Amino acid sequence: MNHESSLVNLLTDRLIAGELRPGARLSEAALAKEFDVSRNTLREAFRVLGEQGLVNHIPHRGVSVASPNTSDVIDIYRVRRHIECSVLENAPKNHPGAEQMRRAVETAHSAAAADDWLRVGTVNMAFHNALVSLSDSTRLMRSFGNVLAELRLAFLKVEVLDFLHAPFVERNQEVLDTYLDESPSAAAAKLGAYLGDSERQVLGAYARAGQD
Amino acid sequence: MNHESSLVNLLTDRLIAGELRPGARLSEAALAKEFDVSRNTLREAFRVLGEQGLVNHIPHRGVSVASPNTSDVIDIYRVRRHIECSVLENAPKNHPGAEQMRRAVETAHSAAAADDWLRVGTVNMAFHNALVSLSDSTRLMRSFGNVLAELRLAFLKVEVLDFLHAPFVERNQEVLDTYLDESPSAAAAKLGAYLGDSERQVLGAYARAGQD
DNA sequence: AGTCTATTCTTGTTGAACAATCCATGCTAG
DNA sequence: CTAGCATGGATTGTTCAACAAGAATAGACT
Incomplete structure (x- = not known):
């Protein structure tokens, strides 16, 4: 199975289900552990979600769930x-x-x-x-x-x-x-x-x- | 400097300049060496470009420059x-x-x-x-x-x-x-x-x- | 020729490590 | 007391080496 693409789906589901609330910070270490993937793999998924506008990525400050104003x-x-x-x-x-x-x-x-x-x-x-x-x-x-x-x-x-x-x-x-x-x-x-x-x-x- | 985001720009420039021709396969090892970044960093950039539609990603077959039919x-x-x-x-x-x-x-x-x-x-x-x-x-x-x-x-x-x-x-x-x-x-x-x-x-x- | 198999190459993923940056804490000076 | 400043701790950015997994190639065999 292709982990990375299904990881994106997994994250997307949690996002639109509201389990990961808008504005919530997504810690790499924590999420990697939760989904049982490595940080690197998780980061790849983050880039995809960032490009889709679902998460916000600020360099050196991490990724957080998009919180539209x-x-x-x-x-x-x-x-x-x-x-x-x-x-x-x-x-x-x-x-x-x-x-x-x-x-x-x-x-x-x-x-x-x-x-x-x-x-x-x-x-x-x-x-x-x-x-x-x-x-x-x-x-x-x-x-x-x-x-x-x-x-x-x-x-x-x-x-x-x-x-x-x-x-x-x-x-x-x-x-x-x-x-x-x-x-x-x-x-x-x-x-x-x-x-x-x-x-x-x-x-x-x-x-x-x-x-x- | 933030490598990853400027790496995306670098790749984008080469793509729209035609240096990386449509359909060309983008070997991770080769490009990582050429741009002097690690494979992991390059892969993050690939995910961004993939989401933008500039490159095509087929699991286990790598990334190639989009070649619109x-x-x-x-x-x-x-x-x-x-x-x-x-x-x-x-x-x-x-x-x-x-x-x-x-x-x-x-x-x-x-x-x-x-x-x-x-x-x-x-x-x-x-x-x-x-x-x-x-x-x-x-x-x-x-x-x-x-x-x-x-x-x-x-x-x-x-x-x-x-x-x-x-x-x-x-x-x-x-x-x-x-x-x-x-x-x-x-x-x-x-x-x-x-x-x-x-x-x-x-x-x-x-x-x-x-x-x- | 066609197909099966073994080898080889590339990608997928991991874990550990270190550098770079941010953040919170507490300190100092005014 | 507050404004800044240093310090230490935490998180992200990036690299590297390794191995697993799937794909491609070449060769052996029918």
């Missing part, structure tokens, strides 16, 4: 608007990715009904990843996936990832329906408004939590 | 269209980034006059990076920069990076003028056509060179 959140939503809206606007009809979106919405509904908000958050990520897959661009999906993972850390930071997602289950549905039944550009417009509202919600949570 | 080129231009057009479309008037674009166009003209096509290529990259900076998004610039660097490798692969850029000096100028004097959306439309033509040129060169 207000301007990071704003930047992330800038990216989301540019990429998601552009992709949806130019999406062809009858793209297979739409099926994945539909499934995500479906799962989100049942998860919301069960009050499993953590799951709703995960499925929400899946929905928007599926949306970007309408572009048929692996590079766009990769970059977007990184940004979305970073946003997940922002949610974790203010610890309100649950009800923040609540109103957006329905709006995902609307965006999908508009794309399917009306037009891509109409859907893109709705998505733009969606993202604006979502951004405001997150920034509001930041303000309440007194985060910068 | 036809579908990679197509994917890269998909990303360019989505990002560049969206950014330009939504760009505010009087953004300071426009000044950088202007300077790039200027430099490109004089470099073209001096038949320094390699420099024209570099400046062309600067122009489009400046264009994306109109988004004020550091993440978008970072992702886009990676994709553009990868495209540079595509040019190097077919060894025609010189005159491929020739017709586009003038079109950069047009896009900039349209953005400044007319409207962002008119400029975005021109840019879209620009990118379509550019893509066709590159794919044509690939076909001529018999590359897949």
Whole structure:
């Protein structure tokens, strides 16, 4: 088995699960021991995660879990608007990715009904990843996936990832329906408004939590 | 001095300068000796470059310079269209980034006059990076920069990076003028056509060179 | 020729070691 | 008492040597 790549996955899982909290310092010695790998191997994984934006690396000061501040959140939503809206606007009809979106919405509904908000958050990520897959661009999906993972850390930071997602289950549905039944550009417009509202919600949570 | 980060820069420079040709295998032992660093340090740099898409890493088979094939080129231009057009479309008037674009166009003209096509290529990259900076998004610039660097490798692969850029000096100028004097959306439309033509040129060169 | 196998080379990973830098502590001087 | 300064301890940066593991090559055999 290839240790290093699965180590990245392992770390990523813990990061987006919130086990390694935003801002937490990641000691090389401690983590190497915990995951039973050498420091060198761990450092290679750190470089990957650093390039993905999930951890922050300051020379001689070590690696810490990314802890997006207000301007990071704003930047992330800038990216989301540019990429998601552009992709949806130019999406062809009858793209297979739409099926994945539909499934995500479906799962989100049942998860919301069960009050499993953590799951709703995960499925929400899946929905928007599926949306970007309408572009048929692996590079766009990769970059977007990184940004979305970073946003997940922002949610974790203010610890309100649950009800923040609540109103957006329905709006995902609307965006999908508009794309399917009306037009891509109409859907893109709705998505733009969606993202604006979502951004405001997150920034509001930041303000309440007194985060910068 | 921080070896590792400057090592990444060093390698990046050699890659986009074409000293390390696309597809070339990068032996750990050889490169470690050449740059006078340890294998471990070099491997950390490799992980960063791999995440940026500049090198390809296959487990147990080592690292080689990325060698974009036809579908990679197509994917890269998909990303360019989505990002560049969206950014330009939504760009505010009087953004300071426009000044950088202007300077790039200027430099490109004089470099073209001096038949320094390699420099024209570099400046062309600067122009489009400046264009994306109109988004004020550091993440978008970072992702886009990676994709553009990868495209540079595509040019190097077919060894025609010189005159491929020739017709586009003038079109950069047009896009900039349209953005400044007319409207962002008119400029975005021109840019879209620009990118379509550019893509066709590159794919044509690939076909001529018999590359897949 | 084709395939199997043995050898060889490269990468994957480790542990230990030391240098370089940061950080916290306590001290000194003003 | 505070501002700086020295000191020591901890962490990261980097190297090296070694071995395990997988891949590539060459040769033997059918």
